[in-house]
Amino acid sequence: MAGAMDIEAAETRLKQLDHSEQHYFNSYNHHGIHEEMLKDEVRTRSYMRSIIDNKHIFKDKVVLDVGCGTGILSMFAAKAGAKHVIGVDMSTIIFKAREIVEVNGFSDKITLIQGKMEEIELPFEKVDIIISEWMGYFLLYESMLDTVLYARDKYLNKDGLIFPDKATIFVAGIEDGDYKEDKIGFWDNVYGFDYSPLKATALSEPLVDTVEMKAVVTDPTAVLTLDLYTCTTADLAFSCPFDLRAQRDDYIHALVAWFDIDFTACHKPIRFSTGPHTKYTHWKQTVFYLQDVLMVKSGEKIECSLHNRPNEKNKRDLDIKIEYRLDTPDPNRQAEGTCLYKMC
Amino acid sequence: MVEAYPPSESSASSSNNSENGRDDAWLQADQDDGDDFGEQETVQVISLLDDKVFDDAVAMIKYCKDKYRFDFLAIRDNLGLDFYGQVKLINYVRQNVHEGREVKGESITAKDLEDDGLLKPVLEDDALILCLDELPAPGAQEKKDGKAVAGADGEAPAVDQLLQKNAQLQEELERLAQQFNNYRLAVQKTLDERWGEDDTKAAESSKAKGAVSGDEGEEGKKKGPEEATWYFESYAHNDIHETMLKDTIRTEAYRDFIYNNKNLFAGKTVLDIGCGTGILSMFCAKAGAARVLAVDNSNILDKARENIFNNGLDGVITCIKGKIEEVTLPVDKVDIIVSEWMGYCLLYEAMLPSVLFARDRYLKPDGLLVPSHTSMWIAPVSDEEYVTENMSFWRDVYGFDMKAMQEGTYTNARIEHMPTDAVCGTGTGFRMLDLHTCTPEDLVFTEKWQTTLSDKVESLDGFLVWFDTFFAEDRNEKIDASLTWKEWADAGRERVAFTTGPFFKQTHWKQGLLLVDKSKAKDIKVTPGQKLSGEIQYAIPEGHHRGLNIKVTWGAEGEEKQSQMWLCH
Numbered sequence: 001m002a003g004a005m006d007i008e009a010a011e012t013r014l015k016q017l018d019h020s021e022q023h024y025f026n027s028y029n030h031h032g033i034h035e036e037m038l039k040d041e042v043r044t045r046s047y048m049r050s051i052i053d054n055k056h057i058f059k060d061k062v063v064l065d066v067g068c069g070t071g072i073l074s075m076f077a078a079k080a081g082a083k084h085v086i087g088v089d090m091s092t093i094i095f096k097a098r099e100i101v102e103v104n105g106f107s108d109k110i111t112l113i114q115g116k117m118e119e120i121e122l123p124f125e126k127v128d129i130i131i132s133e134w135m136g137y138f139l140l141y142e143s144m145l146d147t148v149l150y151a152r153d154k155y156l157n158k159d160g161l162i163f164p165d166k167a168t169i170f171v172a173g174i175e176d177g178d179y180k181e182d183k184i185g186f187w188d189n190v191y192g193f194d195y196s197p198l199k200a201t202a203l204s205e206p207l208v209d210t211v212e213m214k215a216v217v218t219d220p221t222a223v224l225t226l227d228l229y230t231c232t233t234a235d236l237a238f239s240c241p242f243d244l245r246a247q248r249d250d251y252i253h254a255l256v257a258w259f260d261i262d263f264t265a266c267h268k269p270i271r272f273s274t275g276p277h278t279k280y281t282h283w284k285q286t287v288f289y290l291q292d293v294l295m296v297k298s299g300e301k302i303e304c305s306l307h308n309r310p311n312e313k314n315k316r317d318l319d320i321k322i323e324y325r326l327d328t329p330d331p332n333r334q335a336e337g338t339c340l341y342k343m344c
Numbered sequence: 345m346v347e348a349y350p351p352s353e354s355s356a357s358s359s360n361n362s363e364n365g366r367d368d369a370w371l372q373a374d375q376d377d378g379d380d381f382g383e384q385e386t387v388q389v390i391s392l393l394d395d396k397v398f399d400d401a402v403a404m405i406k407y408c409k410d411k412y413r414f415d416f417l418a419i420r421d422n423l424g425l426d427f428y429g430q431v432k433l434i435n436y437v438r439q440n441v442h443e444g445r446e447v448k449g450e451s452i453t454a455k456d457l458e459d460d461g462l463l464k465p466v467l468e469d470d471a472l473i474l475c476l477d478e479l480p481a482p483g484a485q486e487k488k489d490g491k492a493v494a495g496a497d498g499e500a501p502a503v504d505q506l507l508q509k510n511a512q513l514q515e516e517l518e519r520l521a522q523q524f525n526n527y528r529l530a531v532q533k534t535l536d537e538r539w540g541e542d543d544t545k546a547a548e549s550s551k552a553k554g555a556v557s558g559d560e561g562e563e564g565k566k567k568g569p570e571e572a573t574w575y576f577e578s579y580a581h582n583d584i585h586e587t588m589l590k591d592t593i594r595t596e597a598y599r600d601f602i603y604n605n606k607n608l609f610a611g612k613t614v615l616d617i618g619c620g621t622g623i624l625s626m627f628c629a630k631a632g633a634a635r636v637l638a639v640d641n642s643n644i645l646d647k648a649r650e651n652i653f654n655n656g657l658d659g660v661i662t663c664i665k666g667k668i669e670e671v672t673l674p675v676d677k678v679d680i681i682v683s684e685w686m687g688y689c690l691l692y693e694a695m696l697p698s699v700l701f702a703r704d705r706y707l708k709p710d711g712l713l714v715p716s717h718t719s720m721w722i723a724p725v726s727d728e729e730y731v732t733e734n735m736s737f738w739r740d741v742y743g744f745d746m747k748a749m750q751e752g753t754y755t756n757a758r759i760e761h762m763p764t765d766a767v768c769g770t771g772t773g774f775r776m777l778d779l780h781t782c783t784p785e786d787l788v789f790t791e792k793w794q795t796t797l798s799d800k801v802e803s804l805d806g807f808l809v810w811f812d813t814f815f816a817e818d819r820n821e822k823i824d825a826s827l828t829w830k831e832w833a834d835a836g837r838e839r840v841a842f843t844t845g846p847f848f849k850q851t852h853w854k855q856g857l858l859l860v861d862k863s864k865a866k867d868i869k870v871t872p873g874q875k876l877s878g879e880i881q882y883a884i885p886e887g888h889h890r891g892l893n894i895k896v897t898w899g900a901e902g903e904e905k906q907s908q909m910w911l912c913h
Contacts, residue, residue, distance in 0.1 A: 034749065035737070035749070038741055038742075038746075039737070044742060045742075048742055070746060070749065072741065072742065072744065075744055076742075079743075096748050096749060096751075099748035100744065100745070100746050100748045100749070103745050103747070103748065104744050104745055183586075186586070186590070190589055190621075190623065191589075191595060191596075191599055191623060191627070192630075193623070193626050193651065193655050194651070194654045194655050195621065195651055195654075196654060197647045197650035197651055197654070198582055198585070198586075198621060198647055198651070201582045201647070202582055202586075205582060205583075
């Protein structure tokens with residue numbers, strides 16, 4: 001059981017943080033979010049398999065779990081034979097994790113530390129493996145990747161491993177007329193009033209929701225691949241030109257983005273996707289509505305570029321810009337535009 | 345803006361006047377000072393508003409006040425001007441007088457004095473500027489005036505005057521804010537059409553936002569609890585307003601009451617507390633209100649302002665940013681207060697005390713509150729499937745025991761829309777709040793409740809709490825707590841009311857589900873037809889004034905009761 005003093009001290013520390021940071025960590029204090037993440041089978045099973053099915057990698061290793069939450073990944077690692085696991089989390093959920101680790105008999109194998117990775121002291125100078133479930137919506141929104149990279153640079157042995165170690169963001173064009181009408185068109189007439197200022201805001205806020213595979217009109221294209229061994233926080237601000245090729249004659253109302261996650265260190269590489277073509281995850285997909293509706297013919301290409309950078313004020317928020325150009329022989333279908341989005 | 349007057353320009357003009365270079369002018373001034381000491385000590389203060397000359401600043405200021413009703417000290421104190429601010433004020437007045445414009449003391453605002461170019465003296469060697477430190481300190485004058493008035497007629501008129509002045513200034517500020525906003529909209533529209541500007545716009549808006557939230561942060565520090573800031577910030581996003589607007593049960597009830605009762609609104613002054621996107625204010629304006637004051641402390645107010653402008657209702661609706669307890673309204677009293685203040689389990693988020701404050705401060709004795717009444721209901725729940733689905737999960741999570749995570753499920757009220765057949769007994773309307781008469785003390789209470797179990801009961805899994813909302817046209821209407829929204833609305837002519845209960849369409853409030861912790865509770869035998877009774881208590885948790893504690897006691901009639909407490913936060 002966590003001492004009341006520990007919790008109080010942790011809460012005092014939390015209160016000293018910036019508002020946005022406080023909100024970020026506090027939102028993880030609630031059970032609902034952990035329930036949702038644990039019930040996300042695609043996510044949790046992928047981690048479980050990549051750890052438990054690779055005992056040869058984890059046996060007798062020192063493992064660091066960055067953002068351990070309820071401690072599930074730490075327990076997977078302990079079960080896989082790790083010499084010791086250190087779980088770190090800023091949120092007060094870690095006191096629940098301590099109870100959980102204890103009732104499951106891992107207290108001697110798992111050390112849980114409440115605090116910011118940048119401020120705490122680990123009982124080991126170096127670790128052999130870093131495990132972390134750091135991904136946010138659109139991979140990078142409210143993500144903990146910067147903390148993982150900090151931990152990598154400070155604590156990971158030279159030949160240490162990271163689980164997962166690769167992440168890729170994909171983008172495709174979708175037909176989404178009905179939903180766009182419901183989410184965006186709604187503001188044109190709200191009980192008889194013109195609400196267009198909120199329409200502008202709605203357009204600028206990427207929508208986290210599930211997209212059906214049949215809505216996807218173009219081939220998917222990768223816009224960012226992160227190698228966790230080598231990437232730096234500077235890579236989180238990126239620009240990528242890309243083409244989307246239409247697979248059929250249709251309309252395009254929005255671009256959809258999702259990500260794939262790879263555990264390449266496994267005996268048999270494990271990958272899971274959060275795309276519209278596969279099973280539901282709690283990350284769903286991220287939809288960016290375009291100003292125009294594009295009319296595309298099968299085989300045509302839309303030239304696009306995506307620019308992402310962490311917001312200057314709150315680095316967990318993202319400023320995203322998407323440019324698109326449909327160059328067709330038919331001047332009526334020509335379209336070009338730039339959209340600015342803010343994930344906050 | 346600061347760059348608009350580069351230093352070179354002002355030095356150039358001063359060198360023109362003094363026919364020497366800048367440095368020489370400074371030397372000259374030093375020498376002059378030396379001379380002054382030797383030769384003469386008298387100063388000549390030229391009147392701000394005409395050519396009269398005085399021996400000292402105080403006399404000149406008194407003259408301006410008496411003759412032109414231009415009160416330099418009052419302006420200084422109202423705008424909180426520091427030394428440079430006063431210098432700017434002097435030059436602002438002199439410049440206007442010089443150019444033949446009439447200067448009205450009460451219409452000068454801080455905005456007028458923003459221009460740093462005003463630091464440049466209009467009068468060379470303006471003695472008034474040199475004498476500024478001789479003027480009475482802020483407050484001294486007020487005291488003097490206060491005493492004089494108090495001597496004659498008591499203190500009340502002075503206070504009234506100040507309040508009136510304050511309201512006038514507030515209105516002025518609002519007018520300017522609106523003007524600025526309209527201007528901004530015009531600029532934005534132009535910019536929107538030009539893609540090249542978008543980056544700048546984004547940078548600007550993020551800067552502006554930074555400034556705003558910076559202010560709020562500071563306010564949060566000043567006002568103590570940070571949860572206040574969070575509370576208002578949480579309403580700054582679109583999605584929460586989208587959810588509320590798309591809650592048709594809620595929004596249409598307000599719309600129907602307002603549009604069906606245009607006679608009540610025609611020509612009236614209406615106060616909308618927590619106006620959000622401005623929808624209720626616009627309903628009232630459309631219904632013929634002469635004036636609507638829309639108050640909100642969230643940044644969503646900026647959007648409300650744009651909405652109101654776009655719908656051509658900015659002539660009727662005035663947006664005021666701030667907490668209702670702290671803003672000064674441009675009117676003394678209003679005819680109608682409209683507000684959508686209801687929270688989960690009705691009282692979570694505790695916005696009602698603000699509405700009651702506004703009622704006592706601003707509503708005319710015969711004024712109307714919209715809505716007029718709310719009532720709270722409780723009923724027993726039996727839903728085995730729900731319980732197992734939600735509880736059994738933690739027993740085995742990928743092979744691990746995570747029962748530690750269950751704790752909150754029994755200590756927190758869950759917000760769920762339960763299916764009608766989960767309700768396993770009759771409901772009790774345990775509290776009716778007549779919003780015209782209730783007080784903040786009425787929001788903390790213990791009431792009796794009872795139920796007759798139905799054949800839906802398998803086991804007693806918990807309790808469901810919801811509320812009904814009534815829109816009476818008459819402030820004297822009395823509604824009994826046991827009357828449902830439907831019984832009231834359907835009786836006689838058509839009236840507007842709605843429920844957030846489990847027997848009707850879902851609203852964004854859903855219901856409050858209080859699950860009984862069966863590991864602690866005594867298992868009581870339940871059979872159809874059986875009567876249960878007990879008490880329900882609403883209380884405010886310590887240190888979390890927007891939260892809510894609900895305690896329920898229950899038991900078979902005549903038998904020992906048991907109790908459990910749930911938190912909403």
